[in-house]
Amino acid sequence: MIKKIIVLFMISLLFFNPIFANDELIEQLNNKINILEELVNTQKNQLTIKDSIITEKDNLIEKNKIQLQLDSLLVKSQNVQINQWKNITKQDSLFINNLKKQNELIKPKWYENKHIWFCYGVLTVLGSSYIVKNTLN
Numbered sequence: 001m002i003k004k005i006i007v008l009f010m011i012s013l014l015f016f017n018p019i020f021a022n023d024e025l026i027e028q029l030n031n032k033i034n035i036l037e038e039l040v041n042t043q044k045n046q047l048t049i050k051d052s053i054i055t056e057k058d059n060l061i062e063k064n065k066i067q068l069q070l071d072s073l074l075v076k077s078q079n080v081q082i083n084q085w086k087n088i089t090k091q092d093s094l095f096i097n098n099l100k101k102q103n104e105l106i107k108p109k110w111y112e113n114k115h116i117w118f119c120y121g122v123l124t125v126l127g128s129s130y131i132v133k134n135t136l137n
Contacts, residue, residue: 110116
C-alpha cells in the first residue's frame with residue numbers, strides 16, 4: 001500500500017513539475033480557463049433570465065387562479081340570478097293565469113248587456129203605453 005502511494009506521488013511530481021511546463025501550455029490552460037469562466041458566466045446569466053421568466057409565469061399563474069375564483073363566483077351568482085328569474089317567471093305565469101280566470105268570471109254574460117236592457121226598457125215603456133192607450137179608448 002505504501003509502495004503504491006509513493007509511486008503515485010512520484011508520478012504526480014513528474015507530470016506537475018514546473019520544469020516540464022512551458023509557456024504555451026500555460027497560455028492554453030489560461031485560455032481554456034477563461035473560456036470556461038465565460039461559459040459559466042453565460043450559463044449563470046441564462047439561469048437568472050430563466051429564473052425571472054419562471055417567477056413571471058408563477059405570478060401569472062397566481063393571477064389566473066385569482067381570476068378563476070372570481071369567475072367561478074360570478075358564474076355562481078349568475079346561476080342564482082337565473083334561478084330567481086325562473087321563479088319570478090313561474091310566479092308571473094301563475095299570476096297571468098289567475099288574471100285570465102278572474103277575467104272569465106268577471107266578464108258579463110250575453111244577457112247582462114246594457115243594450116239589451118235598454119231595448120227591454122224601451123219595449124216595456126212602449127208596451128205599457130200601448131196597453132194604457134187601448135184601454136182608455
